[in-house]
Amino acid sequence: MPRAGRIALALTALTAAVLLPQVAGPFWTGLVTQMYIFGLLALSVDLLLGHAGLFSLCHASFFAMAAYTTAILQVRYAVPTALAAPAGVLAGTLLALVLGLAVRTRGVYFILITIAFGYVVWGVAHRWSSFTGGDNGVTNVPFPAVGAWRVESHTEYYYLVLAVVLLCALGYRILVASPFGLALRGIKASETRMRSLGFACGLHLYAAFVVSGALASLAGVLYVYYNRFVNPVAASFPVSVEAALMAIIGGTGTIVGPFIGSWIMLGLRNWVSSFFALYASVMGLVFIAVVLWAPDGLVGLAGRLRARAQKAGAG
């Protein structure tokens, strides 16, 4: 797409995003907020999946660790948002520093070890009920407030999330375009070659894992202020799987892809389920269709269609 066209598209999307709460009701505003948050989680998974070639299934752990930390600090210890939110991101990132040991393995072993890590964290959230509240979780999380400035409604929170997500996307873009991002893609393509070129592959992957965990933690903090409660479901295996599926459906290795994926997954679940009880099958069919006909996700599919149109135009 020409540069002007791309800018026009981005501006249109941005305008639509800004205007949405004014046009749509609170339900849609809330749902789209959720889409941004899970899109961010999917984006964090995709840093490993799309760029470094690592399929992680434990990102719900960082997400939940951050959410629980922020919630417990805010609710039980009345710690203000200015401390509780960064503490949440920090706690999730620290967990990523530990679980990052998983990058010593590759392929199916990496997948298995991350699944195991994910279950350990879920188990702690579920069983350590005197601290985490067990199934009931932590409730009554207030809206974020920093000093005199406080979020009063879901509409205001929508704009906060939009701003954070845009900043993250921008930072992510810089990160993946940097030499570090290039090195990650190099490792994905051929780790042995990168090693022979003198790159510290393990260290690169470890760093990517921690950055990815930090991003997932940020999504977790945004999530807990949106939901206003957190329980062990946030740490559960399906959350990790869904985040990866979002990235795959939308298109791995891109920035908009994970967000498109999250729109489709959450949209289907919330909208289709309101009139069709077998919505889970619809989601299954969408996933099969993507894997069969658009293995690069919907973003990849759009690119392919455009290329074909251009070729037809030229021919």
Add this chain to the structure above:
Amino acid sequence: MLATRDGIRGLPRALAALLVALGVGTASPAHAQSGPIKIGLLPPVTGPLATPGRDMVDGFKLFWEQAGYKAGGRTVEIVVADTTCNPDQALTQARRVVHQEKVQFMVGPLCGHEGPAVAQVSKETGVPLVMDAAGADVITKWDRTPTVVRTAVSASQIGHPWGDYLYRELGLRNVTFIGQDYTWGHEVTLGAVRTYTELGGKVAKIIWNPIGTRDYGPTIAAIPKDTDGVSAVVVGVDRVRLFEAWFNFGMDKKLKIFGGYWLHQDVLPQMDDRAIGLIGNSLHYAAGLETPENRAFTDAFARKHKRLPSWFAESAYTAALWTKTAIDSINGTVEDRAAFLRAMRTVRVNAPRGPVRMDEYDNPIQNVYISRIQKIKHPLLGDVLTNVPFKTYEAVSQFWKWTPAEFLKRGPYKR
């Protein structure tokens, strides 16, 4: 050319018309008094608890069909939103029925861990929530919401009489408790353990199993030899697995097992005559209850759905009956949320499960029945297994014999 200019000239007018339409749209609740009453029902239509979810929908709709979808002189509409037994989904769906469907109040959810999520939506929007089936103790004890009332049951409410029954009536002194390892299971089991031990009973062992435990062999092997009875609190598919394992290991010849929360109506079709004679449940409802109200309810349910109702069906039916009684008493003015909640808290209802009324902490005071599995000849269904109550604890409070202050000070049951 002219047409185009007209089009542009017409645009502001069209926009204005649109805005007016939108304005009317948002202003319409002022006239809603005469319109239908919309109720948001929040069952898990899909997911792990889809079977109880179906009973919930069937029970709820059965009542409103009988009532002609009328309450307080207004028509009643039901919006069903699938929570899938996932708190995130429950939260989003609750917000949907409140904001999109503009329901006057919500009924549900069923899964315990969805309770706090939906209560959150009630708290932030002020739309009343009639909590049905979700049994987390905290909702009507330590974490109450002014706009939430419960019409079903609080988990430990059925556990307390069960512990009393084990000690006094069954004469057990060294009981092994098998409990499901999640909030509901903890609260029912530990509620029973408390009343049982306070009477002087000794706990041989408590064995916790996560939901979906595949093999109950290790559990059975872990039962101490000197125990004089086993109490079972199990949910979902585990109910069948424990049942099968118990007989396969020949335990029925060695030991007595008693269901505190086990052989519910919805699972009995998957069992057989070996269940006959077992104590199935200590619960606020049993399908075999011989009262005119329950007879009418079970017959109507059986006629329509070709099965007997589980407590989930009765619970939703009673939630509907309770809300209709409340709406009738305020002549349909449900938009006055305070009046509606006050009515919910003060009306008395003769439900299929017996007389029910709200305590000061928004949880029903109701009978708890100890029931035995028997095969009955049902006029419509033929031979069926069902829970027949034989011992009634009347007007049981969620605080049992303690004062609310004592109970609240002690804190929630936790393993």
